[in-house]
Amino acid sequence: MRSTRKGDALAELLFNEGIRNQKVLNAIAATPRELFLPDALKHKAYQNTALPIGQGQTISQPYIVAKMTELLLSADNEAKNILEIGTGSGYQTAILGQLFAKVFSVERIKSLQFQAKRRMNQLDLHNISMKHGDGWKGWASKGPFDAIIVTAAASSLPTELCNQLNEGGRLIIPIGSDQQILTCVDNKENALSTQTIESVRFVPLVAGDIL
16 A cells, blocks of 8 residues: 555644654555545545544544554564454554554454455455454454554453463553543563553443344
8 A cells, every 4th residue: 555645644643743653654644544434424534533433433533543553563572463352444453454464353343344354355455354253352262462452442451351462462452431541551471561651532342242
């Protein structure tokens, strides 16, 4: 994928907002965000804002997508296999697919998972595997993972996801209900250490799955 004028402008805006990893900025610039939006909202594709995609879900603000991805890339390990919880539209998934060798993504809403899979094929991103399932449970058969990114807010730190994190791995997750905090969790010597990043606003991480 090649960057576009609108994509470059969005990447420049994110740089001004504090995103410094050039690989992340390049991926943002090259990803056609309009592809992940309903027709009525495509004109807002390159605004730095979250937007509804149906089923009570949203496509995340580009800054948050970039920030979470940058945090994964700044970990001490060189992550190769990534678990994403909450495929949604697939926008974050597409960014990850350009930067990591293998991406595994779990989505609880079957129709969203189907649409996202079609978009990955359109973008020729074939290093991404998708599953319809409960995000709280992760994808144990494909783990352990070098990194895990959760794109919905959990009420507490999910134990099963922590158990699927490799030694030296990193988990990026929003935690909380009314007040959500983006949290960075590192698995060092089989002990978890947490770091608060910033306040965020995500849809809740709901247990179970729906067709």
